[in-house]
Amino acid sequence: MDTTTPLPSTPAPRGVLAGLGLAMLLPALGTSIANVALPALARQFVLPSTHVQWVVIAYLLTLTAAVVAAGRLGDVWGRRRLLLAGLALFALASLAAGAAPGLGWLIAARVAQGLGAAVMMALTLALVGEVVPKAQAGSAMGLLGTLSAVGTALGPSLGGLLLATWGWQAVFWVNVPLGLAALALASWQLPLDRATPARNVRFDHLGTALLALSLTAYALAMTLQPGAWGTLNTGLLLTAALGLAAFAWVETRAPAPLLRLQTLRLPAVATGVAVNALITTVVMATLVVGPFYLAGGLGLDAARMGLVMTTGPAVAALAGAPAGKLVDRLGATRVTWAGLLLMLAGSAALPWASATWGALGYAAALALITAGYASTQAANNTAVMASAPADQRGLVSGLVNLSRNLGLITGASAMGAVYQWGATATTAAGGLDALAGLRLAFGVATGLLVLAMVVGAMGMRVTHRG
Structure with missing residues (x-):
């Protein structure tokens, strides 16, 4: 309907x-x-x-x-x-x-x-x-x-x-x-x-329950026992995987599925959801890793650390509306790629800039990342919603927001753990090497952005073939 x-x-x-x-x-x-x-x-x-x-x-x-x-x-x-x-x-x-x-x-x-x-x-x-x-x-x-x-x-x-x-x-x-x-x-x-x-419209209660169970199990696996992965986390992650498999099976047989799997075959939707999850994971890394490095690596007090950290949200707030206007003027594809390139440059430069110029270098690289994120998000969301079938706009919007939430949850857990592992692995005399942790975390973040660009390029190729 x-x-x-x-x-x-x-x-x-x-x-x-x-x-x-x-x-x-x-x-x-x-x-x-x-x-x-x-x-x-x-x-x-x-x-x-x-x-x-x-x-x-x-x-x-x-x-x-x-x-x-x-x-x-x-x-x-x-x-x-x-x-x-x-x-x-x-x-x-x-x-x-x-x-x-x-x-x-x-x-x-x-x-x-x-x-x-x-x-x-x-x-x-x-x-x-x-x-x-x-x-x-x-x-x-x-x-x-x-x-x-x-x-x-x-x-x-x-x-x-x-x-x-x-x-x-x-x-x-x-x-x-x-x-x-x-x-x-x-x-x-x-x-x-x-x-x-309509009174006779069916709703997929079983599919909804399975998806909710899977997402809850995944979120709990990522948020419980932060910094220490244990048996409980593994069990929850396995539950999430089995739940998603059951959900996919149910959706192929449901008379009125919650998610028509054909929707995920739309190149703009599949690509947009994947890119959104990847870039949000990177942005969350700046929020999770930043305080540890700024305090432990640069020795900033709480006030100065907070000032540096506000650079990200401030730039994102200022860049969102202009980025949206650029989407209307230049098209979603160009702005998406420009945003991804900005994020890539900021992520690759952040450890070097921080080591060279301290807090100022960190803030400058963070500004590049968040400006690129605001641009990519505005363009990506526009493209995804423009490709959504009229009777599934709500569902597709839900998928976009879900990918963002999963990126936030994954970034908070996984990127924080990567930083701690990198800092501990190169420790000298029992201390944490904050710069080594920063390099590893944003090396992984840079890889995720390269993956986002590859995914975007594959989606464009499929679209042009279609």
Whole structure:
């Protein structure tokens, strides 16, 4: 069933873009803002940090496991209708999180928040294809990328201010007025779904459960016991692999599959999802490896380290909108390749620049990486959504966001481990060689970017043959 509306011939109203922009900012803010409250929560509930970290993990797990299903539900039930429900759920869950009398209540509220965030992330990109003219899609994607970066960058500073002023409850309650504002804008500005949901439309419950199980197992394998891979991690990774195999088997036989495997055979979709996962893994490496090297290798204090680290989010926020306009002007392919080349140059140069010019060299290379990431993401998302079948835009948007989340999870675990292994392997007198760890981590990151370019080239070749 197709619940889409025809592409508009006039520019999308600013209210529409504002509503979609807030719906993209809030999930990113919900991810980053809660981290600063963990020490306060441990004191409030008199629990160890290993327990309160589930406030963050529960949100990320739910978001990752539910985002594909949320996109598909939007295709079936109506994207505007489901987006409004997701915004309402996010706001109510934020209210409940701030009122939590205990950790169990708070974790349950964060799970509900994650469900709302999954709906928002999946359907925001899909709705761009309905409400924004094709000639302006790149600019819209760039704007959404900018706001997502702003949400990520704003979280720690805003959370710290709220925590110091009003306590840990305000860290969650700040999402309530923002969520209601996004709900009002989306309700007033988004066009109605063209058709009402059909009562006989089937939904692939078994496929959805298997995919959610597989993604949850993978995310847990990457996040539990950080820095030490054990039997539990191996078992979870094996569970994820078996679950994905079962999911693929079920999808070939389901009358109304969650994911039509033919969709992944579309070159732009398959290539775009793979490239998105690879570049996000590299960006996450800068966030995970950076603090260890800046503090251990360059001896920076917390204030100077934070200043250097803000270079990345600041550049990503500033570069997103201009990159989107370049996509509209030059085309998605050219901007994708330009962005990948910028990322490659920054990743290859980062260890050398850091060793030569210290913090300034690190910041300059980081700026190249994040500017390239903002450009690649805007162009890649535009190309993927332009190639998505009209009745599967929500699903494809869910896949794009899933690939981003998996890249973040993989980068946080694997790239951090690579850095530690490199630093320890070349240790002298029992100390860590931070520069050796940096070289190994960004040598791997450079290899991932080369792989992304190879994948992109293969996708272009298949497209041209078709």
